Amino acid sequence: MERDQKAAGKIATDPNPERSGLEEEALDPKEEVVAGLEQAGIELDQKKILEGIDLKIYPASRIALMGESGIGKSTILKLLAGILEPTEGKVVRPERISMVFDQEGLYPMLSAMTNIQLGIDWSACSRKERKEKAQKWGKLFNCESFWDQPVSTLSAGQRKRIALARAMMKEPQLLLLDEIFHALDSQLRIQIMETVKDICQKKQIALVFATHDPSEAEFFGAEIFQLEPSAQ
Numbered sequence: 001m002e003r004d005q006k007a008a009g010k011i012a013t014d015p016n017p018e019r020s021g022l023e024e025e026a027l028d029p030k031e032e033v034v035a036g037l038e039q040a041g042i043e044l045d046q047k048k049i050l051e052g053i054d055l056k057i058y059p060a061s062r063i064a065l066m067g068e069s070g071i072g073k074s075t076i077l078k079l080l081a082g083i084l085e086p087t088e089g090k091v092v093r094p095e096r097i098s099m100v101f102d103q104e105g106l107y108p109m110l111s112a113m114t115n116i117q118l119g120i121d122w123s124a125c126s127r128k129e130r131k132e133k134a135q136k137w138g139k140l141f142n143c144e145s146f147w148d149q150p151v152s153t154l155s156a157g158q159r160k161r162i163a164l165a166r167a168m169m170k171e172p173q174l175l176l177l178d179e180i181f182h183a184l185d186s187q188l189r190i191q192i193m194e195t196v197k198d199i200c201q202k203k204q205i206a207l208v209f210a211t212h213d214p215s216e217a218e219f220f221g222a223e224i225f226q227l228e229p230s231a232q
Helices: 021-026 073-081 112-117 127-140 156-168 186-203 214-219
Strands: 007-011 035-044 047-057 062-066 088-092 097-100 174-178 206-210 223-229
Touching (some): 035 073, 047 073, 047 088, 062 073, 062 214, 073 097, 073 174, 073 206, 112 156, 127 156, 156 186, 174 186, 186 206, 186 214
Parallel strands (some): 007 047, 062 206, 097 174, 174 206
Antiparallel strands (some): 007 223, 035 088
16 A cells, blocks of 8 residues: 655656667657556545656566655556556556466465466457467476466475466556566576566566665666655
């Protein structure tokens, strides 16, 4: 739950000046905007949490939302995902959006395979197609060894991999991650981050993620969107 304070944000100085051609292309103002916020603000429980948020997201954007706890990072992700609507300003969203929360939101009594398949509308494809698609994304996140196990029996790292595979089932244009890497051990954390980075580059998926760790922004070559309390 975001704390009762209002915040504004801006793109901060790039922590990694040696940017790749892909990232430079993402910042080209002539490129089509996939998603974004235009002077967006929101009130929750009659308290203004965010105001004047401007954020443009391009197909190859990598944006790290940073700021102190409770400043509004998760709220921005929820606005982009359509979970919340702004009370002022405008939100632009693509057709296909996936979001992964730190708590994953999986069904604990269902198997890993079934949870991954829930990432897509079951009426949109046949059972065979759905299973093949889930196997493809599950393999990319190394879920094969626990396909049939109930999620309640799995480790935090395994659950993160299931949640990410489920998110990819939709083949999103925009992927939103809410501080999902911080609780993982260092080796698994790098492994999962490398997989996410590779998929987003190959599939031209825009990535916006909340984090407290500047090293994550550096790893993804991300622009930092720094949130600060607004002047009262």
